[in-house]
Amino acid sequence: MAQSAVIRPGHVCLRVLDLEAAVRHYRDRVGLLEIERDSEGRVYLKGWDEQDWFSVVLREADHPGMDFLGFKVLGTDALARLESDLNAWGCVTERMPAGELRHCGERVRFQLPTGHVVELYAQKDFMGNGLGRVNPDPWLEGVKGMQAQRFDHCLLYGRDIDGNIALLRDVLKFDLTEKVVDGELVVAAFLSCSNKAHDIAFVRHAEDGKFHHASFLLGTWEEVLRAADIIAMHDISLDLGPTRHGITRGRTIYFFDPSGNRNEVFCGDYTWYPDHEPIIWTADQIGRAIFYHDRRLNENFLNVVT
Amino acid sequence: MHGVDANAPPTKGPDAGSRFRGFHEVSIPDTGQRIACAPGENILRAMERLNLRLIPVGCRGGGCGVCRIRVRCGKYVTRRMSRIHVSAADEAAGIALACCLMPQGDLEIEVLGSGTSNPMSTVNPLQG
Numbered sequence: 121m122a123q124s125a126v127i128r129p130g131h132v133c134l135r136v137l138d139l140e141a142a143v144r145h146y147r148d149r150v151g152l153l154e155i156e157r158d159s160e161g162r163v164y165l166k167g168w169d170e171q172d173w174f175s176v177v178l179r180e181a182d183h184p185g186m187d188f189l190g191f192k193v194l195g196t197d198a199l200a201r202l203e204s205d206l207n208a209w210g211c212v213t214e215r216m217p218a219g220e221l222r223h224c225g226e227r228v229r230f231q232l233p234t235g236h237v238v239e240l241y242a243q244k245d246f247m248g249n250g251l252g253r254v255n256p257d258p259w260l261e262g263v264k265g266m267q268a269q270r271f272d273h274c275l276l277y278g279r280d281i282d283g284n285i286a287l288l289r290d291v292l293k294f295d296l297t298e299k300v301v302d303g304e305l306v307v308a309a310f311l312s313c314s315n316k317a318h319d320i321a322f323v324r325h326a327e328d329g330k331f332h333h334a335s336f337l338l339g340t341w342e343e344v345l346r347a348a349d350i351i352a353m354h355d356i357s358l359d360l361g362p363t364r365h366g367i368t369r370g371r372t373i374y375f376f377d378p379s380g381n382r383n384e385v386f387c388g389d390y391t392w393y394p395d396h397e398p399i400i401w402t403a404d405q406i407g408r409a410i411f412y413h414d415r416r417l418n419e420n421f422l423n424v425v426t
Numbered sequence: 427m428h429g430v431d432a433n434a435p436p437t438k439g440p441d442a443g444s445r446f447r448g449f450h451e452v453s454i455p456d457t458g459q460r461i462a463c464a465p466g467e468n469i470l471r472a473m474e475r476l477n478l479r480l481i482p483v484g485c486r487g488g489g490c491g492v493c494r495i496r497v498r499c500g501k502y503v504t505r506r507m508s509r510i511h512v513s514a515a516d517e518a519a520g521i522a523l524a525c526c527l528m529p530q531g532d533l534e535i536e537v538l539g540s541g542t543s544n545p546m547s548t549v550n551p552l553q554g
């Protein structure tokens with residue numbers, strides 16, 4: 121059961137330079153299911169094990185990056201309450217009408233102190249995972265590529281990550297699960313609204329509103345290796361991995377979509393409970409915190425963002 | 427290939443200076459280094475294929491800007507690049523992203539890079 125009225129990251133809208141190349145990447149390589157397109161030309165996709173209508177929206181634009189990240193909340197009462205809590209905290213919100221995203225109810229949109237656009241919504245149409253709810257089979261046949269089960273989290277870069285942490289903890293009731301500190305300065309933060317080790321993460325960066333990666337869940341380490349094979353087979357731009365993150369313990373591989381937006385597929389973090397204390401990493405150990413095996417942070421982790 | 431040695435240097439035509447037929451030579455006069463690009467191949471890919479490290483490599487998709495270069499002379503085509511990193515004015519001035527630039531003849535370039543760097547790079551000197 122969620123500890124926050126926020127249940128999970130429910131969707132991410134990514135800007136891409138070439139829509140059809142992006143669809144081929146997310147559908148045929150990452151293995152999301154293409155659900156539909158809207159009158160603005162946006163493409164909606166979801167992981168095979170997701171119940172709601174979509175979790176990824178692709179929009180063609182002249183520069184890549186993230187348009188917005190959406191969190192699903194438990195019901196319209198919680199949505200209204202969180203909206204007024206955000207306003208009381210000094211955060212300006214805007215209501216996006218139901219149907220502005222296909223099959224999605226009203227969304228309460230606001231900006232994080234780092235400039236990223238985040239929205240909350242309570243309703244999205246049910247599509248199901250194709251297995252049914254009575255005596256279901258364990259997995260869906262015929263899924264392509266890496267067979268990502270679902271969208272899991274984003275890592276975002278910007279200046280005032282302290283403000284982000286305060287907003288997410290104080291207003292949306294996320295827990296801080298892990299942080300990287302350089303003396304008093306928090307240089308990276310991982311936050312959860314659920315039992316996961318993180319639902320969103322931030323790294324301090326000179327420029328606001330930057331997107332580091334969108335991550336998708338796989339079932340096993342073997343599937344992470346298979347994802348690496350698919351990256352090689354199809355000559356996809358590899359960033360790093362397969363490897364282990366010290367932070368969150370995730371087994372992971374980083375790669376890029378055809379517009380240069382970073383993706384991650386991973387498996388195996390730990391279970392977070394709200395009575396846990398945050399894990400602390402010190403900046404002198406940041407290498408093993410990020411890439412546990414190499415024990416070295418590469419320049420690209422810090423500087424390659426969209 | 428009908429008696430044609432694909433590896434023989436062409437003796438005339440626009441690519442007469444290139445080492446391989448159809449290949450385009452990209453030179454970086456500031457450092458004296460060269461990259462031989464296959465037809466249709468972008469500069470960054472050719473550089474990586476040759477195991478050279480002359481231009482920073484990031485996303486390889488025209489999104490991150492770390493491979494930013496300026497073409498001093500020569501003909502080329504580009505695929506779509508992030509407007510954040512290459513404005514219309516930049517483009518007119520020969521600025522491009524190496525991962526999106528396909529030479530159409532021999533080129534002379536200079537490496538610019540993205541010009542932005544995460545302060546953590548200096549706050550936390552990279553280990554190793």
Ligand code: FES
Pocket residue numbers: 380470482483484485486487488489490491492493494523524525526
């Ligand atoms: S490597 Fe990212 S824009 Fe070329």
Ligand SMILES: [Fe+2]
Pocket residue numbers: 273274275333335384
């Ligand atoms: Fe991640």
